[in-house]
Amino acid sequence: MKSRxxxxxxxxxxxxxxxxxxxxxQEAPAGDVPRQAEGEGQDMAPLGESAGNSVIVAMGPSSExxxxxxxxxxxxxxxxxxxxxxxxxxxxxxxxxxxxYDLATDMQVSEDGMTWTVTIRDDVSFTDGEPxxxxxxxxxxxxVKETSSVNDxxxxxxxxxxxxxxxxxHMAQAYSxxxxxxxxxxxxxxxAYGPDYGEHPIGSGRYLMKQxxxxxxxxxxxxxxxxxxxxxMKQVTIVFMEEDAAFAAAKAGQVDLAYTAAAYSDQAVxxxxxxxxxxxxxxxxxxxxxPAGTKEDGTAIGNDFTADLQVRRAINxxxxxxxxxxNVVNGYGTPAYSVCDKMPxxxxxxxxxxxxxxxxxxxxxxxxxxxxxxxxxxDGLRAAFHLLYPASDSLRQALAADTQNQLGELGIEVTIExxxxxxxYDRAQAEPLMWGWGAHSPMELYNIYHTLExxxxxxxxxxxxxVDHYMDEALAASDLDTSYELWKKAQWDGSTGIxxxxxxxxxxxxNIDHLYWAKENLKVAEQKLHPHGHGWSIVNNVDQWTWQ
Amino acid sequence: MRRxxxxxxxxxxxGAALLFLALITIAGQVFAKExxxxxxxxxxxxxxxxxxxxxxxxxxDMFVRTLTGLSMSIRIGLLAAGVSALxxxxxxxxxxxxxxxxxxxxxxxxxxxxxxxHILLLILISYACGKGFKGVVIxxxxxxxxxxxxxxxxxxxxxxxxxxxxxxxxLGLSPWQIARKHMVPxxxxxxxxxxxxxxxxxxxxxxxxxxLGFGLSPEQPAIGVIxxxxxxxxxxxxxxxxxxxxLLLVLTVVLFDVAGESxxxxxxxxxxxx
Numbered sequence: 133m134k135s136r137x138x139x140x141x142x143x144x145x146x147x148x149x150x151x152x153x154x155x156x157x158q159e160a161p162a163g164d165v166p167r168q169a170e171g172e173g174q175d176m177a178p179l180g181e182s183a184g185n186s187v188i189v190a191m192g193p194s195s196e197x198x199x200x201x202x203x204x205x206x207x208x209x210x211x212x213x214x215x216x217x218x219x220x221x222x223x224x225x226x227x228x229x230x231x232x233y234d235l236a237t238d239m240q241v242s243e244d245g246m247t248w249t250v251t252i253r254d255d256v257s258f259t260d261g262e263p264x265x266x267x268x269x270x271x272x273x274x275x276v277k278e279t280s281s282v283n284d285x286x287x288x289x290x291x292x293x294x295x296x297x298x299x300x301x302h303m304a305q306a307y308s309x310x311x312x313x314x315x316x317x318x319x320x321x322x323x324a325y326g327p328d329y330g331e332h333p334i335g336s337g338r339y340l341m342k343q344x345x346x347x348x349x350x351x352x353x354x355x356x357x358x359x360x361x362x363x364x365m366k367q368v369t370i371v372f373m374e375e376d377a378a379f380a381a382a383k384a385g386q387v388d389l390a391y392t393a394a395a396y397s398d399q400a401v402x403x404x405x406x407x408x409x410x411x412x413x414x415x416x417x418x419x420x421x422x423p424a425g426t427k428e429d430g431t432a433i434g435n436d437f438t439a440d441l442q443v444r445r446a447i448n449x450x451x452x453x454x455x456x457x458x459n460v461v462n463g464y465g466t467p468a469y470s471v472c473d474k475m476p477x478x479x480x481x482x483x484x485x486x487x488x489x490x491x492x493x494x495x496x497x498x499x500x501x502x503x504x505x506x507x508x509x510x511d512g513l514r515a516a517f518h519l520l521y522p523a524s525d526s527l528r529q530a531l532a533a534d535t536q537n538q539l540g541e542l543g544i545e546v547t548i549e550x551x552x553x554x555x556x557y558d559r560a561q562a563e564p565l566m567w568g569w570g571a572h573s574p575m576e577l578y579n580i581y582h583t584l585e586x587x588x589x590x591x592x593x594x595x596x597x598x599v600d601h602y603m604d605e606a607l608a609a610s611d612l613d614t615s616y617e618l619w620k621k622a623q624w625d626g627s628t629g630i631x632x633x634x635x636x637x638x639x640x641x642x643n644i645d646h647l648y649w650a651k652e653n654l655k656v657a658e659q660k661l662h663p664h665g666h667g668w669s670i671v672n673n674v675d676q677w678t679w680q
Numbered sequence: 681m682r683r684x685x686x687x688x689x690x691x692x693x694x695g696a697a698l699l700f701l702a703l704i705t706i707a708g709q710v711f712a713k714e715x716x717x718x719x720x721x722x723x724x725x726x727x728x729x730x731x732x733x734x735x736x737x738x739x740x741d742m743f744v745r746t747l748t749g750l751s752m753s754i755r756i757g758l759l760a761a762g763v764s765a766l767x768x769x770x771x772x773x774x775x776x777x778x779x780x781x782x783x784x785x786x787x788x789x790x791x792x793x794x795x796x797x798h799i800l801l802l803i804l805i806s807y808a809c810g811k812g813f814k815g816v817v818i819x820x821x822x823x824x825x826x827x828x829x830x831x832x833x834x835x836x837x838x839x840x841x842x843x844x845x846x847x848x849x850x851l852g853l854s855p856w857q858i859a860r861k862h863m864v865p866x867x868x869x870x871x872x873x874x875x876x877x878x879x880x881x882x883x884x885x886x887x888x889x890x891x892l893g894f895g896l897s898p899e900q901p902a903i904g905v906i907x908x909x910x911x912x913x914x915x916x917x918x919x920x921x922x923x924x925x926x927l928l929l930v931l932t933v934v935l936f937d938v939a940g941e942s943x944x945x946x947x948x949x950x951x952x953x954x
Contacts, residue, residue: 376915395737399916459720523898526912530738533718533899550897552811 184679186367187654190378190390195370195667196350200330201341202320204275206282207330209316212665213572215672217352219318219335222250222269223311225572227660229475231311231612234360235264235319235336237297245306245608250314254297256359258321258336266293271322273301285313306608308615312573338363338675348372354675363675370671382649389650391666393527394461397647404649409670411662412475412570414468415531416640417519418592419444419564432562433593437517442498443544444636448484450491450542451535457642460530464647468640470623470631474661477574477619482631482640491542500543508543516545520559521566523550528566531641535566560592567591570643570664574619578603580638581622581630594637598628646670653680687946694942697935701754704932708751714741715748715901727920734920737913742906746925749903750932752896753883756813757936760820760886761878768825769871772832773863776840777855786833790826798823802885803894816895820882828874832867839863869947876940880933887929903929 199205201218208216215221222236239250256264273291276283287307292300301310324334333341338360339352350370354363373381378390382401389407397406419438427433437443453467466473469482500508500515508515519535521528529550536546556565569576582603583595599622606618624631630638646662648670657676662669684692708715723739725731733742775786793801806819836859839845848858889895890904898905903925910921 376912379915395913396916459723523893526737526898526909529898530718530720533738534720537718537720548899550899 185365186369187365187389187674187677188369188371188387189671190371190373190381190387191667192391193372193374196347196372201333202330203272203318204279205330208318209276209280210282212667213316213663214668216318216335217337217339217671218333218341219320219337220256220264221316221318222252222314225312225315225660227658229572229660231315239311241610243610245308245610246303248301248303248310249298250301251298253359256336257357258324258334259340259355259357260321260324260334262321262323264319264321264336265296266299268322269293269299269319271325272317272319275320275325276317308607308609308612309574311612315572339368361676364678365674368671368674388654389648389656389670391670392647392649394464394647397462397464401649403652405652407648407650407656408464408645409659409662410466411643411646412473413568413646413662413664413666414471414473414570414640414643415528415566415568416468416471416638417535417564417566418560418638419447420562420592421594421635421637422588424562427561431558435517435562436513437515438564440498441635442494443500443515445632446491446494446542447539447544448632448636448639449487449494451538451639451641452486453641454486456531456534459534460527461642461644464645466643468643470640471569471576471580471638472574473643475574477577477616479620479623479631481624484632488542495542502543506543507545514545515543516547518563519546519548519566520551520556520563521548522556523552527644528568532566568664572663574606577619577622592637594635596628596635598625599630655680690942690945694939694946697939697942701932701935701939704747705751705754708748711744712748715745716899724918733924736909736921742921742924745901745906746903746928748901749906749925750928752901753886753903754932756817756820756886757879757882760817760824760882761875763821764824764878764882765828765871765875767821768828768874769832769867771825772829773836773859775829775833776836777859786829790830793823794826798885799888802889803892806889806894811894812896816886816889819889820885824878824881828878831870831874835867835870836863839866873940873944873947876936876943879936883933883936
């Protein structure tokens with residue numbers, strides 16, 4: 133009896149100590165939540181009691197600009213575009229995504245599209261008192277061209293200041309959408325720019341950076357000499373937290389506005405309302421349009437199943453985007469039919485009606501006959517593919533899983549697999565991957581659908597001369613309105629393109645609404661459609677937010 | 681009813697533990713397909729009769745997912761612990777019989793592997809081997825052999841002085857023949873117990889590295905994946921996602937321990953009185 137008891141006790145102790153040994157590793161991420169909240173409580177004096185003209189906003193940790201507030205290293209002009217706040221830009225994008233002016237007072241482009249002449253205001257100073265001149269503008273653009281590691285400036289040859297208020301951009305190639313680039317590049321002072329500029333930014337924008345505690349928070353203060361509209365929010369504090377910590381912070385009343393995800397949308401937080409903003413933050417997957425093969429470097433490219441145009445058309449018709457929205461984001465989103473829905477360059481011809489019968493008919497006609505196990509076959513080839521998704525993204529995982537279910541009903545076997553970004557780009561050359569896109573610039577169409585030197589588009593193998601041609605023309609157009617029409621034609625010109633009736637090399641599923649918990653008496657100013665990236669876009673116009 | 685004696689009870693405990701673990705393993709295999717299935721019409725359900733462990737945000741049945749996850753953990757544990765124990769047996773014997781140079785190399789590598797934190801080495805090896813099933817098995821196998829190797833080396837050093845080994849040497853058997861014919865049978869009980877006691881380690885480490893995102897891909901039903909996903913949903917009050925899988929993991933680990941300890945007592949009754 134004794135031995136049995138002691139054996140049990142030994143077993144229990146062993147088990148517990150084993151757990152304890154490994155538990156310390158397992159619990160680390162969990163422990164983050166209270167620790168972070170505590171830390172913030174200590175470090176931030178005003179937390180939870182915002183005065184009448186200050187606001188505390190919680191964003192995801194990945195929104196913290198790693199390289200600081202330097203436009204050359206992605207601030208505002210990186211993968212996720214937004215207004216740089218600390219710096220001024222030449223142009224701005226209006227709520228309808230047309231172009232307006234910030235520093236610029238006028239812009240002209242030469243007939244051949246190779247020279248842009250921009251005149252700027254003469255009444256603007258940096259926050260250190262020095263006036264902002266065309267020389268600073270030229271310096272900024274020449275600098276980002278030389279050093280930008282995150283954005284492509286190869287279309288620019290050189291920027292030259294003609295006098296104090298006129299700057300000329302000499303282009304390497306015609307680039308009609310240059311105003312959209314000018315809307316995201318913050319102007320830096322030539323006299324105060326150096327390697328540590330990112331950490332000590334000086335600009336002429338609406339806010340100055342007062343304090344940056346890395347990994348925790350950034351405090352912005354209104355620029356007292358700002359030349360534009362009066363700034364309502366005098367102080368903006370941005371805190372960086374994981375989703376669950378941001379939710380906890382909202383529940384505790386510690387932040388005024390916290391980003392959140394659709395998974396939290398069925399929760400309620402007292403004193404807060406759930407704000408939902410429409411976006412072009414889309415999710416979709418690519419379908420390689422060429423048969424399987426290998427590239428020179430040995431990586432696989434192409435896919436025998438998705439190379440069949442009728443298969444791609446059937447997939448596009450056979451996906452119920454509305455159901456997907458309900459399933460995956462609790463209805464917070466809109467169906468997506470292109471990478472640029474609702475943008476001025478969007479061609480509404482891309483829209484399709486969910487029609488599973490038609491999809492099945494297309495597959496039957498194309499020779500994909502239903503096999504005994506419920507999966508179609510054609511000449512011994514199974515109607516099957518791997519659908520990859522980024523392993524860290526549970527929303528894209530759910531979209532992939534729903535796609536798997538819906539296509540399963542059509543007789544297409546989808547296997548989903550989580551992958552890291554280190555291998556995702558290469559594997560997407562041969563297998564569909566669940567992507568997220570959406571930018572305030574038509575250049576995204578070009579990046580996704582236009583061919584590169586090797587004759588195929590970069591992210592997923594596809595080529596169509598006519599599509600290429602329209603986009604080249606669009607870039608060479610002399611004014612934006614003409615270019616919009618050409619971008620639309622690149623999508624569908626009546627006989628060919630990238631839509632359902634065209635080659636349909638990408639399937640677009642949903643635009644994800646960006647959700648926030650906001651204090652009920654906080655009035656968030658009207659938002660333009662948010663681009664991809666659930667981060668700084670929300671504070672694009674934080675200066676016009678008010679408390680009621 | 682006649683009371684069972686200690687030995688019978690130990691046999692019973694051993695048998696019950698093994699039976700239960702075998703059941704989990706088999707059930708997990710049977711449900712492997714259901715564990716991957718998503719059904720958004722039943723998402724976020726709290727535990728109920730149809731879904732005793734509830735469902736998650738993609739409507740996956742957490743009961744079958746947990747069973748399959750544990751079954752996968754047990755299979756990874758089996759493979760990794762097996763490889764690890766064989767490695768330990770081989771290195772332990774070689775170290776004690778093949779002379780001083782080999783001995784110092786082996787003890788040096790034992791110290792090396794033991795000197796680096798387990799989980800760190802595991803992550804490194806798993807990542808270098810491309811993560812996934814393969815990465816986890818290789819990672820766990822290559823990090824868990826050290827203490828058993830040390831134990832076996834000690835045993836062999838002792839055995840070498842035993843009269844019957846000395847006699848075998850005088851009779852002209854080579855060290856390798858002696859090791860194979862006379863030492864391995866003697867070491868077998870230690871080896872077996874060591875092997876079974878490696879399981880809980882292997883399983884917990886498999887769970888931790890998958891939890892940290894360096895192991896299996898998130899759509900796989902692995903216990904580490906389940907637990908790390910559940911963290912996100914705790915703040916939303918979905919407690920069942922973490923509780924039941926966690927409890928079952930503890931139970932599995934404890935049962936392996938019970939099995940190992942019982943076996944030790946059966947094979948080496950002297951230790952039962954320590």
